[in-house]
Amino acid sequence: MDIELYLPRIVDGPLSSLIQAVPVVLVDGARASGKTTSASRLANSTLRLPQDLALLQSDPLQVLTSMKRPVLIDEWQLAGIEVLWTIKQIVDADPTPGSFILTGSVEPESYGSTYPLTGRSARVLLRPMNRREKLGAGNEVGWLDRLASGEIFTTNPNGDRAELDLLVESGFPGAAPKHDPREWLRAYASTVAERSVAERRDPERVGRLLRVLSELESQAVPDETVWRAADINRETLYSYRDMLARAHVVTPLPAWETNRLKRITSYPKRQLVDTALALALAGIDANELASNPTLAGRYVESFVVAQLRPEVDAAGGYLSHLRTRGGDQEVDIVIDIGGQLIAIDVKAGVNPTPRDARHLSWFRDRMDARIDASVVLHRGEATFELVDGVWAVPISSLWSTS
Template sequence: MAEYLARLVDPLIAELLEELPALALVGPRASGKTTTAARYARTTLRLDRRAEALAVEADPDAALEGLAEPILLDEWQEVPHVLGAVKRACDAEPRPGRFILTGSIRAETETQTWPGTGRITRVLVGPMTIGEQFGVREVPLVDRIARGELGEGVTRAAIQAEVPNLRDYLTMALRGGFPQAALTLQEHARRRWLDTYVEEIVTRDSQTAGGSHDKARLARFFEAYSLNSAGVVDDTTLCDAAGINRRTALRYIDLLSRLHIVDELPAWTSNRLKRLSLARKRFLADPALLASVTGTTDRTAMRDGDLLGRLLETLAVAQLRAQAAVSEHRCRLYHLRQHHGRHEIDVVAELDSRHVIAIEIKATAAPSAHDARHLAWLRDHIGDRLLAGIVLHAGPSAFPLSDRLWALPLYSLWTDTTAD
């Protein structure tokens, strides 16, 4: 059996099981939900196995009674009535650590089979971060900044023996974070795996999610959406590219969101700033999906600056999203853009609805104060609300740019570049 690589959500799952009766691990298909859940379960019922499903289907309440807890109900959607049994068990004995559910998103599309509101708490398990793949114990970057671990004492970090360069980051983006593809497959097989994954999103998965969808139109829309990952593009542009109307486009975005394949950043607003755009910023959940849809290789990406930038930003936001979910603060991610793009910031992390960390993501290996000009503008307008402005870059070093503005290498997302 392959060695288990710890996930960022592991401490959160353990903590919640100490207090809550039931958890549902949600996220994209093949992101490792079952593998992670199995580490906490004392009993596992795999309901995609007919023999186990038949017993549960015949009498769900009796099938769950007396089993060692926590009980993992894997692929629960194969016997949807088991949710009623979970509800009744939690209502009768609401002690912590009773059930863990993994499976499809049908719960969010077929509300008549979802009696879990107030009883089953969702925990997102997304694709693996780079730190998880390397076996690094990650501390969310926003938490390190909030603790004051960046400050006047920050100087150029000592360059490690094997610091990633731009090509290394590109390789990470192309590899992605789906455990099987990222950890066990070589390049050719990984491409085939990802191509199949994308195909099944618009065929099998979209139908499982409920409703009837034109597969050809959904495929065109997903391609158009993917090409605009890490971009602020209006619905009309996507509709025209896919040949569909806005109502259909909104249905598709909702579908892909519930499949956890897209995850958009809402616009950040402040009464101190004027003429801010309210458009959302589009993102795929994993940069390898963008590479698959576009047929990108390391060679083609290095020749296309726009595509390279989108891949790196999609990679960085995927790391930030995973870290925000387990931050010691209530961390929400946004983006900021003025109308006509006069000022725009890739990511705005708001902590506890008060403080802000603003982040720019650059493909350059030698960032300058010019790369932080939008961060400086935000700092000057919101004052002490800004804890830090960060330029994440593809170079090796961490160094200050000006008051509360720093350049940090991308690998600082999973490695503390300011440590002695």
């Protein structure tokens, strides 16, 4: 993206606030998600790695102290953990907020107690663009705020229909202008696999695991199902999965945890960082989704989660799902913000019925005091109350600004 044509990102506000509050801000996220573009707007000087790696390594302390702050180090992980120790030395001597911005595509193995910048830094996660951001509305009032005010239920009784074609439109800025983004997305996955060699992983197995996960999108299945389908063993799955998670390519939706409900599954829902990426790797197009409602349901759910993640991140909340063992009761998405809950079921159809509210009604009966809203998101155009306390709302409301 050209900075002159910059599309506001939801993370821009939190990022600007952190730069005014702490000496070092780390911007993590999947490769090609727009980290450099967003961070560059707030920096006064920049080191781009690997291009400037030799300069940085020649005398890290002298180079970094001579640059006008905030200093952006792009893809900092290519310089190794040593650069963080140099930054620690600098900010310990001068803890001025907004001294350094570090962008990285692969998290270090740990942000634990031995991490040099503990107590001196904060981090934000930049995800691929959601549709609201792609429409240029990333800095406008978001869906969660409109839901909290009740505006969602009164100002958008008839929204736009969320067509299945939207699912194959990637949130990676680099894929957007391509004639066939699937080629770009498959090449992206190949690059992820090839770069895994640096961490002593087999790129063929990494690629195979990504394809299996793309076919299991939004399914809560045991680890054994995954490693058998990928033709690898358990230890390899855990090693490769953790590597892909640190690269922000695999973003599972964890199971919600509570001691108030019994017999809840602990399996996460398998999800890749971008729904279009999952579809490209699985070889599924919009026509196949239209002809297979069950398949469409899984990927529509993944798409909705991807729309919500940046907003939930900015609100300091958490996303999860709930499923009882045996699958008798299921809530597709549980958003927890400061202990208050928003329960969401996602329907790929356009005409939800009261029956579609049954899982949310069950959940409200058991968690009523903590439920802020219960919503069935659907691909149709109408907003209305399905049953007492459960609303049907168009998926398009996630990016609508009116």
